[in-house]
Each structure stands twice: as structure tokens, then as C-alpha cells.
Amino acid sequence: MAGHSKFKNIMHRKGRADAVRSKLFSKLSREITVAAKSGMPDPNMNPRLRLAVNNAKAESMPKDNIDRAIKKAIGGDAESYEDIRYEGFGPGGVGVIVEILTDNRNRAAGNVRSIFAKNGGNLGETGSVSFMFDRMGEVTYPASAGSEDKVMEAALEAGAEDVESDEDGHTIYTAFDSLNEVATALEATLGEAKTTKVVWRPKTLTPVEGDAVATLMKMIDALEDDDDVQHVYGNYDVSDADMEKFGG
Secondary structure (H helix, E strand, O other): OHHHHHHHHHHOOOOOOHHHHHHHHHHHHHHHHHHHHHOOOOOOOOHHHHHHHHHHHHOOOOHHHHHHHHHHHHOOOOOOOEEEEEEEEOHHHOEEEEEEEEOOHHHHHHHHHHHHHHOOOEEEOOOOOHHHEEEEEEEEEEHHHOOHHHHHHHHHHHOOOEEEEEOOEEEEEEEHHHHHHHHHHHHHHHOOOOEEEEEEEEOOOEEEOOHHHHHHHHHHHHHHHOOOEEEEEEOEEEOHHHHHHHHO
16 A cells, blocks of 8 residues: 555645646635535535635645635636546556546546547446445544554544554545544544545555556546546555656
8 A cells, every 4th residue: 555655645746846736726726616606605514615625725725715716606707617527447457537527528528538548548437447446535634643543543433434544644534424524523633634535445456567657657647637637546556666766
């Protein structure tokens, strides 16, 4: 799992260029606007909006940007976005799930299909990959939140299902429909979380080695850089050695 975790951290865009960070803020703003439009514009009354705002804060998105995204939904001038999920296979037989938030389904479908094809992958039917994942809530804390034992105890008391800890921090998994309840309980014990989100967690991992690692990374980078793509998930396991060789 170590290689997998390191790959995930790189996908979080730590240390990326300002232009890429601006694109990330744009995607976070879109999620906030859609969440605010789908329910109450108050994060305390809208679980989806609360998650979106918390994740924006975790990426150091300015408060003005967050407020502007919410006001856009209240003002009624927000575009109509559609949630779409694409599933397919990447290099090395890796299962990949791509979550889209778009105002143009045809454009999004064409771009995703092209990125898969250019990198030796292929799109599948809905359900062709998602059965290999569990839809779960994920709460992350920095290593400074406490020892592995302390976090494990807090997670168990909060009703979480699993915990992964390493030198970078702690990742707590919970049932999809229990995320808000567990996150609230964890905050009372461990303080404010770094991120709280709904994710696709692989049931098993597919080892990827050699040149396939570089191609896989290229494909995932291209998907994440697409304006319509919100999240990308894969059931890959990449070794530290290959990560350093192909990931820089």
C-alpha cells in the first residue's frame, strides 16, 4: 500500500505550479456551486456543501473564492452541471473511475475517451470497474493529530471501519452513509480533519511495474488536468522504486 499512498499524495497536487493550482480552485468552486444549488446554501444545513467547503479550505482556497462560489448558486446564474461517472481500464489492467461535473456531456465523453485511447487504455460500460471498489467516506488527518494507536482508538469509537497510518498521516474510512456522523465524532476527539470526502476505495490492488507506470501516470495526469474531471480513482499499486524512477 505504500506505493499506492505515495501515488495518491502526488495526485493531490502538492507543490504543483500556480496554473495547475488555479485549475484546482476552479474545480473546487464548481463543486461548491453545484452543492449549494442542490440544497441549502448554508454548509451547516447541507452535508454536500459542507464537504465541498471543507475540502476547499484543505487546499488553502481563499475564503472570498468560497463565498463567491456559494453566492453564484444563490444568484441563480450558475451553469447547469451534470454528474457523470466513466469507468475503464488503464495500462497494466488497472481499473479506473473518472468522476465528471460538466455542462457539456459530449465534450466530456470525447475528451475522456481520447485520453484513455492515447495511453493504451479503454473505456468500459458502467459497472465494469466500480464493482472492484467500495464507495466509502474518507477522513484524513496529519501525522501530528496523534499516534497510530490514538487515531485507531478514536476511529473505532467514532464508528469508522478502517484506518491506514504512515509517516504522512492517517486515513480513516467509514461507511458512505455514516461519513458526516463519524467525521463529527472524530473532530471532537482529534480536532479538525485535513480532508473529509466520499471516495472510491479499491477492494484489491493491481501491481503496476516498469514502463507501464509512466504511461499510467501520464494518463491519470491528463485526466485530472481536464476541466470537466473532478476526481480520478484507480486500483493500482506502484512500488516506491518505480515511483521515484517515473514520478520524479
